[in-house]
Amino acid sequence: MLSVKGVSKGYGGQLVLDNISLDIQEGEFLAIMGANGAGKSTLLKILALLLRPSTGRLLYKGMEVTRDRESYYRKSLGFLGHNSFLYEELTAWDNLMFYGQLYGVNDIERRIEEWLDHIRLIGFARDPVKVFSRGMQQRLALCRVLLLQPDVLLLDEPYTGLDGNGQVLLDSILKNFRKTVVMVSHDLGKSKELADRIVFIEEGRLNGLDGRIL
Ligand SMILES: Nc1ncnc2c1ncn2[C@@H]1O[C@H](COP(=O)(O)OP(=O)(O)O)[C@@H](O)[C@H]1O
Ligand SMILES: [Mg+2]
Incomplete structure (x- = not known):
């Protein structure tokens, strides 16, 4: 279980997250929704250890x-945010090789090939990322994260930039993913389709709803 305990975050004088507490079960798919500027990305970045909360703490498996x-x-973390963390000058293959080696992925060449094939980028494996469209970059960024086999997958509006086929692919990947997922989304339909539970951030506070009864 991943627990958020009394997390607050302010920027300057403005309080964006106000004493958030949340338990995310192992294997749960949680969707976080809320208006633009509500603090969704801030909360996700705190979960990804990219931002430090002003107060509060995180517990993982106790x-x-x-x-x-x-x-x-x-x-255990995999984070897909608005920044792809890809190297523009490197090819798709070399980007995945770089991250795979950095994180000690086993059987790396086979896995890279499988993921690039699965995400329909295998024909572009030797092309530099700078020639990729936004959607192709998003597909590759997703590969980068999944290649590392995270136990906790954090996704910030992962459908952004994907075309119809890309969205169908991501749907099937997420439906078959058995680990913990926290997805920020403003798409209620997607959240209802995929998530076990949906929480809303409003004025810095969390309001929960059970995704299954919506
Ligand atoms: N680095 C920052 N410095 C100052 N304010 C920020 C920063 N990042 C986000 N904010 C502000 O915090 C609020 C929440 O932002 P964010 O978490 O990105 O919202 P959401 O993802 O829900 O759209 C917004 O008002 C935003 O302007
Ligand atoms: Mg955001």
């Missing part, structure tokens, strides 16, 4: 989450 590079939680 242990305090630490921010050091070797922390167990950090190694």
Whole structure:
């Protein structure tokens, strides 16, 4: 279980997250919804250890989450945000090889090939990322995250930029993904279709609804 305990975050004088507490079960698919500027991405970045909360803490499997590079939680994480973290000058293949080696992925060449094939980018494996369209970059960014086999997958509006086929592919990947997922979305239909539970951020606070009864 991943627990958010009393997390608040302010920028300057403005409080964006106000004492958020949330338990996310292992294997649960949680959708976070809310208006533009509500604080969804801020909460997700805190879960991804990219932002430090002003107050509050995270627990993972009952242990305090630490921010050091070797922390167990950090190694379990996969984060897909608005920044693709891809190197524009490198090819699709070399980007995946770089991240795969960095994270010690086993049987790396076979996995890269499988993911590029699955996400329909295999024909572009040797092309530099700078010639990719936004949607192609989003597909590759998704590959980068999934290649590392995260136990906790954090997605910030992952459908952005994907064409129809890309959306269908992502639907099937997420429906078959058995690990924990936290997805920020403003699409209620998608959230209802995929999530076990939906929470809404309004004025810095969380309001929960059970996705199955919506
Ligand atoms: N780095 C930052 N500095 C100052 N304000 C920020 C920063 N990042 C986000 N904000 C503000 O925090 C609020 C929440 O932003 P964000 O979490 O990105 O919202 P959402 O993802 O729900 O659209 C917004 O009012 C935004 O302007
Ligand atoms: Mg956002």
